[in-house]
Amino acid sequence: DVKVTQSSRYLVKRTGEKVFLECVQDMDHENMFWYRQDPGLGLRLIYFSYDVKMKEKGDIPEGYSVSREKKERFSLILESASTNQTSMYLCASRPGLAGDEQFFGPGTRLTVL
């Protein structure tokens, strides 16, 4: 079974802190994704990566950056957390084939005070 793990299920940070959200997948998938989920808005893509050291902006990249130094790990970075970044963050991975489904991690619920 594909396994996507995220470093924390719940996280509380203060405004202005630098926040790292880690995601690891164990199936050698090429593509990895970071989404945020907010009520009434569904999932919105923040960033994605189609290969090591490669990244592309998604629909809402402002205030975020990412890092993919190894194929299995994709990190989301909030350089200076703000209260409007309080949300559920979901990581996903996908093989490089067109049409394949994405496999999701359990999510990190981040609260910024």
Added chain:
Amino acid sequence: AQKVTQAQTEISVVEKEDVTLDCVYETRDTTYYLFWYKQPPSGELVFLIRRNSFDEQNEISGRYSWNFQKSTSSFNFTITASQVVDSAVYFCALKGGGTSYGKLTFGQGTILTVHP
């Protein structure tokens, strides 16, 4: 631009009722893929089905069935004889063709509550 709209924000039914979740999509691609995911209270999205744009056959899997109609750009999901375990948030999603690297566009989600 791609767009997915799920008409129902919340649905509440009693166990054993049938329920249909609507999904309408917009895309200019001729090749695309449609998905349904389930998000139970535990939070992890679970893949339910994938359909490509060239396959309009309806699909049934146990109590679940999907109706794909290109003419109306709809990909609706029906649960027959609903059960309490079906309570979850359900998302419809679209992936366009081309070099989009699997980028999915999600609908807003439908919260389904099945009461005993």
